[in-house]
Amino acid sequence: METSVKEGNGKEWVKKAAIGRAAATLFEKKGYLETSLKDISEAAKLSKGCIYYYFSSKHEILYFILDVYMDHLLEGLEDELRGKPDICSKIQFIMHRHLSLYNNKIPEAKAILTDAHNLPYEYYRLIALKQKKYSQVLADVLSDYFDGEMQMNKAKAISYVVFGMCNSIMHWHDPEGPITLEELSEICFSLFTGGIRQLKTNQAVNA
């Protein structure tokens, strides 16, 4: 579990990233449970011995994939947000960033949604902690949007609902189909911005 993105970007990192990519692609195609270390070694064009040099089990590869994905989501996010002029730009930035990372790393993003529960609990917990930290960033921005008048629990719930909306796309979107991911991002963004405006209005009415 000590293997993490922070170990550096040298030769070892490149190998691990290549194994992770091959594995994530197989998990998406065949399913996590149905994929063997042999399948992964063939897809990564590396010997099984080489795979075992970097990872002690399939779980460790899955953990590596999810951990790196979460780090990509988290890294620099708060700094970048500080540079945005207002709350609406912050919200727009978070959504576009979320969907564009998904678009660049579809197998990894799908692994988060469909395979994370296959991790042993102590690994799963670490991923879940990063997910909580990530949605807290949106919850904080939302709390500002609602002038701090919304309970943090509710702001958190909204951030979960919004990420849930974006993530659900992965279950059905066909890149070859009639709707592009860009169009979908716009739909999600409009639904969300119009949606929170409505929530703010409700709040004002109920105040």
Place this chain on the structure above:
Amino acid sequence: METSVKEGNGKEWVKKAAIGRAAATLFEKKGYLETSLKDISEAAKLSKGCIYYYFSSKHEILYFILDVYMDHLLEGLEDELRGKPDICSKIQFIMHRHLSLYNNKIPEAKAILTDAHNLPYEYYRLIALKQKKYSQVLADVLSDYFDGEMQMNKAKAISYVVFGMCNSIMHWHDPEGPITLEELSEICFSLFTGGIRQLKTNQAVNA
């Protein structure tokens, strides 16, 4: 695969429904792949022979659960919609109905999301067809909402996004937690109604 909700509401149906309920509850707790027919027979308090009298395999039980759930979603929906006075009431009705069925049948609803892909293709296809028919109902209402000026593909995509938003709640909502399902339904409904208003405004601006 011939076993369906339509077979009647007699003694046989009651037995099958009890087996389905016990199985769905186990799938939620242990996972579909990890649940055996023996587990199901113990939970349903029926002999394995009795289970085999009604279902020839675990797949058939899963198919039965999902098929019945989809029938509940579909049955009477269009008739009930015809009785609603305007488009907004129709949309509100679909969302509340969707979330309240989920609330009453959590294990079955979760099985649709997490286990459907375990079905053999010919069974899966039948469930997917009912899912398409179901989201088409919302897509048709949305198409009316947008005065028929939105491409049907886009209206379909919005209906998928909306159901995805509602369904994603199942992955994290804790009935013992600080936010009730009623509060979440309201959040989803406000996000959605505010959201489509925004989409309509965008459409008017781009026209």
